[in-house]
Amino acid sequence: MKFVDEFRDPELIIKAAEEIRRLADPDRPYRLMEVCGGHTHAIYRFGLKDVLPPNIELIHGPGCPVCVLPMGRIDDALSLAMDPDVIFAAFGDMMRVPGTHGSPLEHKARGMDVRIVYSPSDAIKLAKMNPQKHVMFFAIGFETTAPSTALTLQRAKAEGIHNFSVFCNHVTIIPAIRAILDSPDMRLDGFIGPGHVSTVIGCRPYEWIAKNEHKPIVVCGFEPLDLLQSIVMILAQLQKGEAKVENQYKRVVPWEGNRAALKAMADTFQLRPYFEWRGLGFISQSALRIRDEYAQWDSEQRFHVQGIRVTDPKAAQCGEVLKGVLKPAQCKLFGKECTPENPVGALMVSSEGSCAAYYNYEHRKANLVTSLSSPA
Amino acid sequence: MSPEDEAKNPPGGCHMCLALPGKVVEIASDNRRSALVDVVGMRRRVDLGLLEDDRPVPGDWVLIHVGFAMSKISEADALDQMRTLEMLGESEAAVQEVRGYGLEEVEDKHSP
Numbered sequence: 001m002k003f004v005d006e007f008r009d010p011e012l013i014i015k016a017a018e019e020i021r022r023l024a025d026p027d028r029p030y031r032l033m034e035v036c037g038g039h040t041h042a043i044y045r046f047g048l049k050d051v052l053p054p055n056i057e058l059i060h061g062p063g064c065p066v067c068v069l070p071m072g073r074i075d076d077a078l079s080l081a082m083d084p085d086v087i088f089a090a091f092g093d094m095m096r097v098p099g100t101h102g103s104p105l106e107h108k109a110r111g112m113d114v115r116i117v118y119s120p121s122d123a124i125k126l127a128k129m130n131p132q133k134h135v136m137f138f139a140i141g142f143e144t145t146a147p148s149t150a151l152t153l154q155r156a157k158a159e160g161i162h163n164f165s166v167f168c169n170h171v172t173i174i175p176a177i178r179a180i181l182d183s184p185d186m187r188l189d190g191f192i193g194p195g196h197v198s199t200v201i202g203c204r205p206y207e208w209i210a211k212n213e214h215k216p217i218v219v220c221g222f223e224p225l226d227l228l229q230s231i232v233m234i235l236a237q238l239q240k241g242e243a244k245v246e247n248q249y250k251r252v253v254p255w256e257g258n259r260a261a262l263k264a265m266a267d268t269f270q271l272r273p274y275f276e277w278r279g280l281g282f283i284s285q286s287a288l289r290i291r292d293e294y295a296q297w298d299s300e301q302r303f304h305v306q307g308i309r310v311t312d313p314k315a316a317q318c319g320e321v322l323k324g325v326l327k328p329a330q331c332k333l334f335g336k337e338c339t340p341e342n343p344v345g346a347l348m349v350s351s352e353g354s355c356a357a358y359y360n361y362e363h364r365k366a367n368l369v370t371s372l373s374s375p376a
Numbered sequence: 377m378s379p380e381d382e383a384k385n386p387p388g389g390c391h392m393c394l395a396l397p398g399k400v401v402e403i404a405s406d407n408r409r410s411a412l413v414d415v416v417g418m419r420r421r422v423d424l425g426l427l428e429d430d431r432p433v434p435g436d437w438v439l440i441h442v443g444f445a446m447s448k449i450s451e452a453d454a455l456d457q458m459r460t461l462e463m464l465g466e467s468e469a470a471v472q473e474v475r476g477y478g479l480e481e482v483e484d485k486h487s488p
Binding site: 037038041042045046064065066091092093116117118119120121122125126129140141144145147148151196199200222223224251252253254258259260261264350351352 | 390391392393395423425426427428429439441442443444446447449450453456459460463464465472473474476477478479
């Protein structure tokens with residue numbers, strides 16, 4: 001593992017790794033899913049796989065909001081922003097994500113007014129600074145970013161800012177986990193639960209995973225020690241035949257979540273009957289739409305949205321990788337047609353997608369070793 | 377860029393998922409939801425609207441997502457979080473993120 005020496009508690013890391021070896025039955029495979037894209041990134045970055053016994057496999061889940069966003073949503077929003085009176089505002093993460101006719105950045109190069117904002121509240125500021133234009137904020141993210149969009153909608157309404165709307169793509173994590181567990185080819189032993197999402201929703205919404213699906217889930221922080229300790233906690237449950245929700249990230253995540261955030265979300269959003277996820281297809285009640293009380297600030301209610309659908313190329317096997325049936329490199333397109341520079345499938349789109357993380361850390365590393373060891 | 381450098385700086389990050397620790401410096405006198413916060417060496421206006429139930433006071437540490445404080449944390453945890461960002465190779469992204477808050481219009485005059 002790469003960072004053991006520079007970490008504040010190297011002995012604790014070694015202890016946790018030993019504990020994992022002690023708890024893991026060498027005669028059975030363990031398949032644990034980390035739901036959050038931040039965890040996927042950390043696992044590759046820290047080289048955690050190197051300290052785990054070979055029979056513990058980490059499956060990278062659907063928790064990167066950029067990756068799971070269907071291309072049609074980007075196309076829809078960009079087609080609204082073709083209007084010269086519209087400013088398209090989005091987080092920097094969205095800027096290089098391809099739509100059918102190019103990314104937001106490429107549209108900017110062709111003359112579209114595209115702005116990066118780092119906070120939804122800055123999109124409101126942009127609207128105030130450009131009263132003759134309409135600012136459309138392309139909102140994206142799980143429960144980590146949805147509350148800030150909620151407060152921004154409340155503020156737009158309270159301040160009567162009418163040249164501002166939100167193109168809402170917020171998704172919720174629980175239905176995605178349910179869809180993965182419902183999938184017939186899915187075999188999982190436990191979950192490393194998301195850290196920041198749980199700051200908002202708390203730990204209670206995961207209880208059905210333990211009660212009904214009999215799988216352990218441990219809400220986890222982002223340091224190497226957090227991840228190893230969470231794996232210890234999952235293995236300890238499995239050894240005792242238990243399945244419960246535990247909170248390893250107590251220093252940040254309250255069991256009940258953030259009530260003010262949940263209240264703001266309930267006031268401004270309601271569940272969509274269904275929403276499409278790249279790689280997973282349509283999942284019922286898995287995304288948020290803006291309530292009618294805020295219709296004036298909802299781009300979809302205010303303007304005509306075409307509802308463009310773009311299917312991923314059949315050769316891309318994102319769904320199988322998401323469910324852990326295939327490893328990233330086993331997809332036919334991986335590293336050939338589909339790379340982080342030219343992503344074909346969902347999981348290559350952002351660095352937190354499992355294919356991009358695998359490509360950036362494992363694939364490039366392997367290629368480097370090969371090129372160094374092969375004679376010139 | 378060598379393959380090794382590229383591995384260190386993969387294209388297309390996910391900055392909106394970053395949680396940045398910041399220390400509350402001052403609550404606005406005309407709007408208690410708005411605070412001046414020290415984040416990775418810069419001072420920015422941060423929204424406290426999501427901490428209505430447990431309002432921070434100057435000196436408290438908070439974790440910030442996309443310009444909104446999401447939870448109160450201890451100073452030790454804040455320092456750990458900074459270290460985690462560094463280890464994840466995300467401290468540059470964090471600086472870029474914070475610099476962008478307020479559309480780069482908030483003055484840095486209070487900064488040391």
